[in-house]
Amino acid sequence: MISERVRNITPSATLGLTTRVNQLKQEGITVIALNVGEPDFGTPENICAAGIKAIENQKTKYTTVSGINELREAICAKLKRDNGLNYEPSQITVGTGAKQTLINCILTLIDPGDEVIIPKPCWVSYIEMVKLAGGVPVFVACKEDEEFALDIEAVKAAITPKTKAVLFNTPNNPTGAVYSEESLRQLAALAEEHDFYLIADEVYEKLIYDGYKHFSVASVSEDAYNRTVIINGISKAYSMTGWRIGFAAGPKDVIKGMNSLQGHATSNASSISQYAAVEAFNGPQESIELMRQEFYKRLQYVLGRLRAMPGVTCAGSHGAFYLVPNVKSFYGKSYNGKVIKDSFDLSDYLLDEARIALVPGAAFEAPDNLRISYSNSMENLTKALDQMEAALAKLK
Numbered sequence: 161m162i163s164e165r166v167r168n169i170t171p172s173a174t175l176g177l178t179t180r181v182n183q184l185k186q187e188g189i190t191v192i193a194l195n196v197g198e199p200d201f202g203t204p205e206n207i208c209a210a211g212i213k214a215i216e217n218q219k220t221k222y223t224t225v226s227g228i229n230e231l232r233e234a235i236c237a238k239l240k241r242d243n244g245l246n247y248e249p250s251q252i253t254v255g256t257g258a259k260q261t262l263i264n265c266i267l268t269l270i271d272p273g274d275e276v277i278i279p280k281p282c283w284v285s286y287i288e289m290v291k292l293a294g295g296v297p298v299f300v301a302c303k304e305d306e307e308f309a310l311d312i313e314a315v316k317a318a319i320t321p322k323t324k325a326v327l328f329n330t331p332n333n334p335t336g337a338v339y340s341e342e343s344l345r346q347l348a349a350l351a352e353e354h355d356f357y358l359i360a361d362e363v364y365e366k367l368i369y370d371g372y373k374h375f376s377v378a379s380v381s382e383d384a385y386n387r388t389v390i391i392n393g394i395s396k397a398y399s400m401t402g403w404r405i406g407f408a409a410g411p412k413d414v415i416k417g418m419n420s421l422q423g424h425a426t427s428n429a430s431s432i433s434q435y436a437a438v439e440a441f442n443g444p445q446e447s448i449e450l451m452r453q454e455f456y457k458r459l460q461y462v463l464g465r466l467r468a469m470p471g472v473t474c475a476g477s478h479g480a481f482y483l484v485p486n487v488k489s490f491y492g493k494s495y496n497g498k499v500i501k502d503s504f505d506l507s508d509y510l511l512d513e514a515r516i517a518l519v520p521g522a523a524f525e526a527p528d529n530l531r532i533s534y535s536n537s538m539e540n541l542t543k544a545l546d547q548m549e550a551a552l553a554k555l556k
């Protein structure tokens with residue numbers, strides 16, 4: 161029998177739906193994928209060229225576990241430039257995507273029984289990663305009518321002597337919320353008072369709209385800096401999800417622990433991708449702004465369409481490329497004898513009936529919602545929203 165550890169985890173709902181959509185496509189069925197968790201743009205050419213050059217130059221061997229020096233230096237420069245933070249290369253570790261870096265961090269910090277506070281809605285993998293470490297996820301709800309802003313009072317109420325860390329993501333997947341500087345300052349003050357770590361997932365840092373600003377909690381104070389592990393990467397900012405490079409910046413002892421773990425797991429991230437990542441951080445940055453502007457147009461369009469659909473409400477969003485329309489008014493309704501009980505049923509119904517894929521909100525601890533990704537062409541978004549509206553109208 162497989163281990164209890166693995167029996168206890170739920171497979172990734174986001175990746176599961178991607179597999180289903182790909183199967184349908186292989187069967188010749190056209191599905192518009194609004195479930196995608198990656199930018200629909202190509203990787204910029206200068207970055208691809210750096211990857212090709214790395215292969216031509218035989219940069220094809222194991223690297224230092226924590227990543228090549230050039231890349232860790234480029235990451236330090238990025239953290240200084242974008243976040244006003246001073247790190248040295250020994251405080252940086254590079255992994256196979258932010259996802260692996262994050263699980264390395266959680267396994268390094270969390271002992272069985274430790275509690276990890278997670279503001280919800282939250283990304284699917286946080287929950288399972290904490291469980292894999294034997295930790296206990298403790299959810300604190302962010303309110304939909306406050307656009308899912310970080311609720312500091314709720315965090316405060318959830319703190320116990322077993323709280324080891326708060327794990328959060330701003331800009332947020334799935335809500336698109338951008339946590340305010342003020343709320344992050346309050347969070348840092350709580351961390352200092354109650355002595356816990358802050359794990360700050362900043363992978364959507366570059367995708368922010370409406371004049372909102374990204375603020376890194378590590379920049380609050382020396383204390384906050386010393387208890388924060390920043391998780392970031394290149395997947396979303398440079399449209400490089402398949403290259404699998406992420407990084408963490410944090411206290412030396414934590415980074416050292418993460419490197420020990422990685423040394424027995426993957427050794428190092430792909431050498432070729434690491435060289436491409438150096439170019440991503442050090443090369444021209446214009447592609448980010450072009451992508452951001454395109455996403456912003458889509459956000460405004462999709463939000464307007466969702467809000468105009470009978471029975472749907474939708475909180476505003478100022479970051480990432482997701483929205484979480486509230487669809488609970490459809491629960492209990494049915495079509496052709498099939499009753500829609502929850503977000504899983506509604507997601508299935510929309511896939512079967514409208515041929516569009518949206519992730520059930522329950523996977524993100526948002527059972528009243530679906531997650532829609534607007535990482536798709538305007539043409540597809542228009543078609544998909546027409547199909548969604550028509551299918552929802554059939555539910556009685």
Ligand code: PMP
Nearest residue numbers: 257258259283329333393395406
């Ligand atoms: N954190 C969040 C919130 C994400 O949505 C993702 C995307 N999968 C990741 C981390 C991991 O990104 P990657 O492993 O591609 O760097």
Ligand code: GLU
Nearest residue numbers: 172174175196197198333
């Ligand atoms: N982060 C993306 C998402 O939430 C990619 C898929 C995944 O890694 O879960 O859809």
